């Protein structure tokens with residue numbers, strides 16, 4: 134009798150689909166994965182309706198509407214293991230910039246009839262709403278991390294996802310340090326590895342698209358750059374992009390409403406929660 138294949142679902146909330154595209158971009162690896170699993174739900178690639186339960190749920194996107202709160206609880210109830218993929222799902226995404234302002238101002242600036250838009254005041258990571266078993270960082274996630282996560286889960290072992298900072302990879306490549314040699318502010322010391330050091334390789338400072346690395350001192354780096362004369366606005370722009378709402382980044386330079394800080398748990402870096 135044939136063994137039942139593990140069932141995988143890929144789900145989308147508020148996001149640009151980039152992390153799902155990283156999964157499709159796996160090409161050769163995806164064929165091998167597709168052979169080993171049953172793709173039970175993946176609207177980007179198939180038209181199957183949402184039915185049944187899942188061994189692994191890969192969740193992209195943040196929670197930004199009341200309807201999505203109900204949907205993520207439903208997915209959690211259907212899934213043995215839930216993995217969040219990308220900056221939106223792990224930290225609220227670029228759309229979490231609304232958390233620092235009044236969402237009604239954005240609505241009236243963007244939409245001709247804002248009264249028809251049903252949205253939450255905040256964009257929050259999935260872990261603020263349901264239990265998350267594993268997080269993959271990045272905007273978008275690394276396809277190598279995705280393949281490693283799925284292969285390790287199928288093999289019943291712990292995924293080998295590095296948790297060190299971009300700086301370590303930068304040193305391994307022998308690149309000249311931008312802040313030290315040229316005075317260019319770079320978030321490499323506090324950013325999770327995984328991108329392959331793209332920005333410093335092109336003489337541009339890292340702006341943290343993989344989010345805070347494990348146990349980093351964001352405030353320490355901010356203070357160091359401030360004492361080196363980096364303007365407050367430059368630091369604010371660096372820290373408030375795709376991972377603006379990630380703990381560490383969000384408290385760094387802008388004021389955050391007290392009630393939001395206490396409610397949000399946020400991500401703890403790529404890895405098990």
Ligand code: SF4
Pocket residue numbers: 299300301303304308309310311312313319320321322333338339
């Ligand atoms: S250039 Fe940036 S990532 Fe590279 S070592 Fe310097 S601070 Fe770290």
Ligand code: SF4
Pocket residue numbers: 299324325328329330331332333338339340341342343344
């Ligand atoms: S912003 Fe940082 S983490 Fe993102 S691609 Fe550039 S160097 Fe990598």
